[in-house]
Amino acid sequence: MSEPIKHECGIAFIRLLKPLSFYQEKYGTALYGLNKLYLLMEKQHNRGQDGAGIATIKLDVKPGHRYISRYRSMAQNAVADIFGYVQSKFVDIENETPELMKDTEWLKANVSFIGEVLLGHLRYGTHGKNSIENCHPFLRQNNWMTRNLVIAGNFNMTNVDELLEQLYELGQHPKEQADTVTVLEKIGHFLDDENQELFDAYKKEGYDNVEITHKISDALNIAHILRRSAKTWDGGYAISGIVGNGDAFVLRDPSGIRPAFYYADDEIVVAASERPAIQTAFNIHFDDVKEIQPGHALIVKKNGKVTQEVFREPQEKRACSFERIYFSRGSDAEIYQERKYLGRLLCKQILKAVDGDIKNTVFSFIPNTAEVSFYGMVEGLHAHIRDLQKDALLHRKDQLTDEQLDELLSMTPRVEKLAIKDVKLRTFITQDADRGDMVAHVYDTTYGLIKNHTDTLVAVDDSIVRGTTLKQSIIKIIDRLHPKKIIIVSSAPQIRYPDCYGIDMSKMGEFVAFEAAIQLLKERGLEKVIDEVYEKCKASLLLPKEQITNHVKDIYRPFTQEEISAQITKIITPAGTNAEVQVIYQTLDNLHVACPNHKGDWYFSGNYPTPGGNKVVNKAFVNWKEGNNQRAY
Numbered sequence: 001m002s003e004p005i006k007h008e009c010g011i012a013f014i015r016l017l018k019p020l021s022f023y024q025e026k027y028g029t030a031l032y033g034l035n036k037l038y039l040l041m042e043k044q045h046n047r048g049q050d051g052a053g054i055a056t057i058k059l060d061v062k063p064g065h066r067y068i069s070r071y072r073s074m075a076q077n078a079v080a081d082i083f084g085y086v087q088s089k090f091v092d093i094e095n096e097t098p099e100l101m102k103d104t105e106w107l108k109a110n111v112s113f114i115g116e117v118l119l120g121h122l123r124y125g126t127h128g129k130n131s132i133e134n135c136h137p138f139l140r141q142n143n144w145m146t147r148n149l150v151i152a153g154n155f156n157m158t159n160v161d162e163l164l165e166q167l168y169e170l171g172q173h174p175k176e177q178a179d180t181v182t183v184l185e186k187i188g189h190f191l192d193d194e195n196q197e198l199f200d201a202y203k204k205e206g207y208d209n210v211e212i213t214h215k216i217s218d219a220l221n222i223a224h225i226l227r228r229s230a231k232t233w234d235g236g237y238a239i240s241g242i243v244g245n246g247d248a249f250v251l252r253d254p255s256g257i258r259p260a261f262y263y264a265d266d267e268i269v270v271a272a273s274e275r276p277a278i279q280t281a282f283n284i285h286f287d288d289v290k291e292i293q294p295g296h297a298l299i300v301k302k303n304g305k306v307t308q309e310v311f312r313e314p315q316e317k318r319a320c321s322f323e324r325i326y327f328s329r330g331s332d333a334e335i336y337q338e339r340k341y342l343g344r345l346l347c348k349q350i351l352k353a354v355d356g357d358i359k360n361t362v363f364s365f366i367p368n369t370a371e372v373s374f375y376g377m378v379e380g381l382h383a384h385i386r387d388l389q390k391d392a393l394l395h396r397k398d399q400l401t402d403e404q405l406d407e408l409l410s411m412t413p414r415v416e417k418l419a420i421k422d423v424k425l426r427t428f429i430t431q432d433a434d435r436g437d438m439v440a441h442v443y444d445t446t447y448g449l450i451k452n453h454t455d456t457l458v459a460v461d462d463s464i465v466r467g468t469t470l471k472q473s474i475i476k477i478i479d480r481l482h483p484k485k486i487i488i489v490s491s492a493p494q495i496r497y498p499d500c501y502g503i504d505m506s507k508m509g510e511f512v513a514f515e516a517a518i519q520l521l522k523e524r525g526l527e528k529v530i531d532e533v534y535e536k537c538k539a540s541l542l543l544p545k546e547q548i549t550n551h552v553k554d555i556y557r558p559f560t561q562e563e564i565s566a567q568i569t570k571i572i573t574p575a576g577t578n579a580e581v582q583v584i585y586q587t588l589d590n591l592h593v594a595c596p597n598h599k600g601d602w603y604f605s606g607n608y609p610t611p612g613g614n615k616v617v618n619k620a621f622v623n624w625k626e627g628n629n630q631r632a633y
Contacts, residue, residue: 048122158612
């Protein structure tokens with residue numbers, strides 16, 4: 001993407017089902033779980049660069065001994081920093097008493113982070129402050145083992161105010177207004193409730209307190225706790241948690257907005273935000289990794305029993321399509337093919353824009369995440385050329401001269417790498433004009449490949465959010481090559497609406513498509529539409545979220561996609577550009593063809609999967625109209 005945006009966090013969960021001695025004997029190390037957690041987190045480092053954290057829990061530890069360890073970091077390389085800290089626990093042992101590194105009982109009793117249940121998190125902060133307190137995992141502590149709770153997740157709730165009010169009604173007083181706190185405290189409250197109900201029941205049966213502690217650990221109904229906790233959550237979420245006794249869960253929202261995958265055998269249960277991380281860390285096949293189903297929780301009891309249970313009624317699956325276009329790593333086999341297909345599906349629009357003149361067109365991409373879509377586009381162009389060759393040879397071969405035949409058979413797309421992402425330049429000069437000039441050089445180009453004022457340059461991007469990098473840097477740079485025409489092609493549709501489920505796109509004014517629609521309304525004397533939408537949106541905020549509809553769709557309704565694209569072209573074309581510029585976007589229909597199992601497209605279509613989404617988009621419009629530069633949830 002030419003202008004990266006912050007997005008979903010990543011989770012990594014591991015439960016070792018065998019004693020630590022098993023892994024020492026089979027794999028030659030008592031650190032097997034920690035090593036695998038490190039791999040899972042490193043293979044998902046794309047999901048969080050604002051911080052990271054891990055927590056581990058030891059099973060069956062005697063009273064008076066520490067069994068929960070946690071460490072969080074905001075270092076530039078947070079994952080490496082965390083595991084460097086963990087590794088430091090073993091340096092003296094390896095140097096002075098190396099034989100103890102094989103003594104799993106001693107290690108578990110004497111060294112932190114040696115445990116059977118492990119949880120890792122990578123943070124991309126969409127709105128929260130970047131401080132160590134905002135880094136997961138979060139810990140809710142208690143002297144009762146079964147009342148301790150650790151959670152980490154990839155989630156955003158749209159109804160934080162409502163959830164906080166419910167906590168107040170329960171008698172709690174949260175220390176801050178954040179969805180992480182509300183989720184932790186909501187689960188924690190019902191965990192406490194379950195503990196108390198079980199305690200009272202066993203006490204009536206005559207058990208002593210020590211016996212009751214063990215019976216509660218066996219009897220905790222994690223699915224019941226999650227059903228009560230998540231009853232009113234509105235948002236997208238994949239959340240993992242560990243109770244102090246070792247019970248653990250990974251749950252996914254009812255619409256499957258946020259991704260969650262798992263693998264289980266007789267040695268281990270593992271879950272993560274991305275499938276390839278599990279495949280790589282454990283060297284397993286694609287088909288062995290399963291999705292946690294929407295509205296379900298993967299639950300691992302302390303005794304090792306693994307189930308997947310419903311905690312919220314599943315809705316129509318609306319998994320985030322942006323995961324497929326951009327966020328998730330392209331090493332997933334399905335995602336790789338989907339991104340190629342997105343590029344291939346653009347060929348019809350591209351060929352129309354270049355009037356079929358492949359000979360005088362150079363095809364390139366904007367580094368680096370658009371590369372796979374670009375490969376798909378090139379495959380589509382080759383298929384088009386084969387069709388042209390086949391048609392000519394079948395129907396016009398007697399009319400072709402030798403020269404024409406040679407030209408026909410040698411036809412191929414001209415593929416070049418023209419836009420080069422340069423090192424990150426520091427815009428240390430304070431004057432705005434100078435800073436703008438520095439920003440323009442974030443990208444560089446390859447000279448000498450374009451025929452002056454003859455060639456058309458087609459550059460594929462995977463999405464266009466604000467258009468600022470295109471305007472300030474990319475178009476200026478490639479215009480220096482003197483092409484006749486520059487065509488910027490987005491493999492994603494126009495981003496028209498804010499996200500409220502984890503992506504850092506929450507304000508209407510950030511979208512170049514919205515800016516284009518507003519300009520068109522004003523140019524065509526339709527300003528009243530803006531005022532009407534504002535009044536509808538403002539009035540809707542007084543309604544329960546379940547009764548709210550997305551009124552911002554009316555802003556786009558008067559215009560075709562092509563009209564908005566043409567206006568976007570005007571907006572992103574810098575003054576003084578010599579080449580003709582055109583912007584082409586993927587269609588929503590083609591997005592669904594390429595990504596049939598990930599129909600979450602609310603940022604393109606305005607069709608939000610939860611009621612809170614409609615409230616957020618209307619609030620975002622009200623904020624924009626009133627000049628209120630803050631998020632809408």
